[in-house]
Amino acid sequence: MDFSYSPKVVALRERLQAFMDEHIIPNDHLHHEQHAAMPDRWQPVPIVETLKPKAREAGLWNLFLPASHHGAGLTNLEYAPLAEIMGAYPWASEVFNCSAPDTGNMETIERYGTEAHKARWLTPLLAGEIRSCFAMTEPDVASSDATNIQTRITRDGDHYVINGRKWWSSGAGDPRCQVFIVMGKTDPDSPDKHRQQSMILVPRDAPGLVIKRMLPVFGFDDAPHGHAELLFNDVRVPVDNILLGEGRGFEIAQGRLGPGRIHHCMRAIGLAERALAMMCKRALERRPFGKPLADQGVMVDRIAQSRILIDQCRLLTLHAAWRMDTVGNKVARTEIAEIKVAAPDMACQVIDWAIQAHGGGGVTEDFPLAYMYKIARTLRIVDGPDEVHRFQLGRMELNKHRPPRNAGVGQGV
Template sequence: MDFAYSERCQQYRERVSRFMDEHVFPAEADFFAEVAANRQAGNAWVPTAVVETLKEKARAAGLWNLFLPESGDGAGLSNLEYAPLAELMGRSPIAPEVFNCSAPDTGNMEVLARYGSPQQQERWLKPLLAGEIRSCFAMTEPAVASSDATNIEARITRDGDDYILKGRKWWTSGANDPRCKVAIFMGKSDPDNADRHRQQSMILVPMDAPGLKILRHLPVFGYDDAPHGHAEIEFDDVRVPASNILLGEGRGFEIAQGRLGPGRIHHCMRLIGLAERALQLMCRRASQRKAFGRLVAEQSVTMERIADARILIDQARLLTLNAAWMMDTVGNKAALKQIGMIKVAAPNMACQVIDWAMQVHGAAAMSDDFPLAYAYTSARSLRFADGPDEVHRNQIAKLELRAQLPR
């Protein structure tokens, strides 16, 4: 078990870090200003010139599709090698897209690379890898507890050479973006199958398909996350060719499990990067402000929180690197417990560290003068995304009981 960064990983870390310092961090204020101007003009769902320009620079620098080992268009990095890069990207809300490494596109590209037909890859994967379009993943539903994916009620019904889709989805991230051209839709194609994990299928749906209607955008703790956004979508007898099915009928749950493993690693490492930035801001603020005759950094409660933050971040990083190492060496299925552990540990850690950083900043933390309020909403939302804490804890406990009890 060796978590030392490989020479290739270290080279990429230096290049990504330098690009972040030279281009990404200085552009954050301009990005939010451009989004605000678009919002004031009446349309927040407009791609920003700031990010599009940075994407061109990142691609020219060879820092593009770093997440995808299976494709010749990626860097060929393992999960363990990519994880530290995701951490660096997580320090900025705009960085993942700049490197074409943002969710949900990363997961959708992994699905298409692993399970897509040559025709599907030509039509959708190639433009996604090129950063020409974006995508969304339509799985969660408002009417059922979607933490149990077998609960989904949306239907995929065969009709000759087509499938007809019917259902309502929400929290479909990225669907508001005008560049979003395709959705991966999960629904039940065989609801009466005795094996409830064989009832679901996944199918590719063009966003301009008749019957697909975006009902509303869903703000996250008051943030609209424009131009990315999160949508509630109605699929009202949407007809798509049968050739759009992914892998085959009844394989949806299998694809979902394959999709979510690497995505959880990405989320967790980005959260660690976010927590690192919060800790940096906390230390700087505490070293500049005085209260009761002493710097805030000299107050014992602040010192304890700084120390605890350092411990929590490093613990989460080691857990995540261990999960990435296991995925690389024994596969996603064997690493199921470790993946579940980091998905609980990293968001909770980030929420706590950001909360402490906010306390040091006082009332200023609630404003947009600092990135902490937005960072907290991002971290808190990830205690729901890719499965809530409770689901992961149940799975971890079952796996641990199975390992501990005599057979």
């Protein structure tokens, strides 16, 4: 296992960090101020749009897309450190056209879409001209078990008719969102519960598609991106909009979610690194009871523990990325599950300690820590809650020690 960065990745990291230092970090307050002053928060933030052409000119565009002439052609292991750098500032990923759910949707359309799908939706997504939404989770069922999905996709001649209700459909609030990837059941009676579902492309202007409401997260609306509750009322789309064919939804989901979990986890590590830096700076500046916080044993201990936790999670995530690149997502499911639990939990802890170091200021919007905590805490639910991944990990570990099914046969046992 060699996690050293190739010369190509070293050069990209340097260029990306230089761009962050010149354009993202100095404009962080401007981004907040511009967004707060906008009469309509659901419109693109000007500084983001200003920086996108600069990122393209710098060759820092669509870095996430593997094995493709459209992107940088990076492996999961190569892209991981770049995701970490971008992740420190949550609005930065969009500047490089590397933000969710567009990244996963672009990978899905490129991997599973037809040439017509690519021409209509992938090309403008890659150019940053439109945005997209992924609609899978539903409010009426326990969506931690995706086989519970109830949205129906019913064949009617040359069309599919979609009926159902989704929520936490990220990206739907953006006025540039033009396509939804929707997961629903085409064959609810199939004896194979993992062949009941399909994924289909739905244009934003399809009659019957309604954005019922936008859902705040811990009081943050995440505009102009947002998370929506959607209604599909007899939404008709051409049969050709199905991805791969009926019953392939779970197959697509597994291909889509693996790389996305690397992205999420590395961005969480980037957040944690920023929180640790803020904690250290605060500890050196503040003087309770006549001496710096940095002289308090508990603070030094938390800083040290944060360093350990971050480095552990980085190595764990890079290992998972390496396994995905070398043996594939299915074989690497143990490592993927491990990082999906470990990285958000780590980020929550480090950010929580940073909040504590900032006292009352830590829970206000004077500092970004409350918003950062919101992101990390939400990650413990999205793409499968901690409990599901732990349960899967526990079963896989137990299976290593179970006796073979036919053990003892013919031996008088």
